[in-house]
Amino acid sequence: MFPVTRMRRLRYHAGVRRLVAETTLSPANFVLPLFVRAGKELRRPIASMPPHCQLSPDVLAEEVRAAADLGLGGVILFGIPPVKDAVGSEALSEESIIVQAVRAAKKAAPDLPIITDICCCEYTDHGHCGRLGQSTGRMDVENDPTLELLARQAVVHARAGADIVAPSGMMDGMVGAIRRALDEAGFSHLPIMSYAAKYASAFYGPFREAAESAPQFGDRRSYQMDPAAAAGQALREIELDVAEGADIIMVKPALPYLDIIYQARERFPGVPLAAYNVSGEYSMVKAAAQLGWLDEHRVALECLIAIRRAGASIILTYWAKEIARRLQ
Ligand code: PBG
Numbered sequence: 001m002f003p004v005t006r007m008r009r010l011r012y013h014a015g016v017r018r019l020v021a022e023t024t025l026s027p028a029n030f031v032l033p034l035f036v037r038a039g040k041e042l043r044r045p046i047a048s049m050p051p052h053c054q055l056s057p058d059v060l061a062e063e064v065r066a067a068a069d070l071g072l073g074g075v076i077l078f079g080i081p082p083v084k085d086a087v088g089s090e091a092l093s094e095e096s097i098i099v100q101a102v103r104a105a106k107k108a109a110p111d112l113p114i115i116t117d118i119c120c121c122e123y124t125d126h127g128h129c130g131r132l133g134q135s136t137g138r139m140d141v142e143n144d145p146t147l148e149l150l151a152r153q154a155v156v157h158a159r160a161g162a163d164i165v166a167p168s169g170m171m172d173g174m175v176g177a178i179r180r181a182l183d184e185a186g187f188s189h190l191p192i193m194s195y196a197a198k199y200a201s202a203f204y205g206p207f208r209e210a211a212e213s214a215p216q217f218g219d220r221r222s223y224q225m226d227p228a229a230a231a232g233q234a235l236r237e238i239e240l241d242v243a244e245g246a247d248i249i250m251v252k253p254a255l256p257y258l259d260i261i262y263q264a265r266e267r268f269p270g271v272p273l274a275a276y277n278v279s280g281e282y283s284m285v286k287a288a289a290q291l292g293w294l295d296e297h298r299v300a301l302e303c304l305i306a307i308r309r310a311g312a313s314i315i316l317t318y319w320a321k322e323i324a325r326r327l328q
Helices: 014-020 057-069 097-108 143-160 174-184 202-211 231-244 255-267 279-290 296-310 320-327
Strands: 030-037 043-045 053-055 074-080 114-118 164-167 193-198 248-252 273-277 314-317
Touching (some): 057 074, 057 097, 174 231, 193 255, 231 255, 273 296, 296 320, 314 320
Parallel strands (some): 030 074, 193 248, 248 273
């Protein structure tokens, strides 16, 4: 009579495996990150993230239409401005590259949620996520003066037609400041997706090539979270953002932080949870696949299933189109 329980009964038949699989992936779970810069018919390859490219707004429009046709949940846009300065003024222009991109994207796919990243790092010449100063005794991003820049940027994006704004700078109070500014400007209906628990991660390396946003000195450890911090710190970050009005919360990166995703899901069951499967998570698989060391499609699917199983229902991923195609 041994063994009594046979777990393998659930596995012999492919149909039964599918029947008992509780974790599912759908193209609607995916958000595709896209990088936009000025130009026409421009596809400028991002070396560390093939086949992704920086796109001009006209090409971006095609990509956005393709994303909608595949049934993706949305796209998130990052802008590479023509000029940078100390406070990222270009981000506040009503004709900024993101404004042009949002307009083109909305025209191409009116029903697809267009999300914009709200941060200064792509627009500042020093590459940090806000205004610099010495009030702490060393050169660093000043929290409160940066809030106004973020709030103004969010209103510019809202006026351009963004459907969701996504602040990623890890400034204290950024969600509240953006919420107030949006409300005052007549956008009280516009949701905020907050990069609530964002770690100071080396996995962002390829993104900084893609967005041309690497810090020119130092690092982001005085504002992004310490990977070694107790999980409770991430939960406090999320709790504050929810209290300030975040409608959707995000954990980033995804794979090394599945414990955080899981705990966020448990602790905030009513708040939609996103996870950012970041550039480095994508590039390392891509590189290994190019060397013939692993099967990219199967590894990607396994990564995305794991993120979903941990509890994220929205996954920002550079595999969005490829995997959506396979799921169809
Ligand atoms: C901007 C921002 C970053 C990413 C998304 N928004 C870079 C950073 O914080 O340095 C990283 C995304 C990725 O690696 O795919 N603050």
